[in-house]
Amino acid sequence: MRRSIKAVYPGSFDPITNGHIYIAERAAALFDELMVSVLLNPQKKATFSIDDRQAMAREALSHLPNVKVNSFTGLLVDFLRQEHSRIIIRGLRALSDFEYEFQLALMNRQLAPDIETLFIVTDAKYSYLSSSVVKEIFHFGGPVHEMVPPGVYRRLRERFARPTMQI
Ligand code: ADP
Numbered sequence: 001m002r003r004s005i006k007a008v009y010p011g012s013f014d015p016i017t018n019g020h021i022y023i024a025e026r027a028a029a030l031f032d033e034l035m036v037s038v039l040l041n042p043q044k045k046a047t048f049s050i051d052d053r054q055a056m057a058r059e060a061l062s063h064l065p066n067v068k069v070n071s072f073t074g075l076l077v078d079f080l081r082q083e084h085s086r087i088i089i090r091g092l093r094a095l096s097d098f099e100y101e102f103q104l105a106l107m108n109r110q111l112a113p114d115i116e117t118l119f120i121v122t123d124a125k126y127s128y129l130s131s132s133v134v135k136e137i138f139h140f141g142g143p144v145h146e147m148v149p150p151g152v153y154r155r156l157r158e159r160f161a162r163p164t165m166q167i
Pocket of ligand 1: 011012014018019023089091092093097127128129
């Protein structure tokens, strides 16, 4: 019997956007199981708590039966071993992502030569989309409802609820 193949899609997902969902959908179509793993990084101040980030991702990916969401902290390659996976999925937008992603992939290969990083290219319509862009546009009252799933839009409104903006 063929062993089932599991891939891990790690990231901050602060919050998950339609660009992340696109990558998860394509990866889910390639592997038996996809674990979307939210990074708890004590060095980096996140906008949303680890629980909120997982809840938003879980809700946004609930249409994909072979996708699960969890969280991790520490070295990614250690987490992959714990998950019995040898495949890291990352998304690529523009050339600007490449240098960072290349460095990360080489570092992870140095740490764990048997683990492979696979890149999935985004759709052109998401090439400008990132969690920080969404937060920035939302903050200034711009329309982000087409960039994120409804649950994220709702939480953004709750998180940044304020009466009127003071200048
Ligand atoms: P990081 O892990 O650097 O904190 P994110 O959580 O924002 O970054 O993203 C996780 C992964 O998803 C990264 O590989 C990133 O390049 C990719 N990604 C982010 N936004 C998009 C998008 N709009 N289209 C495709 N991939 C994306």
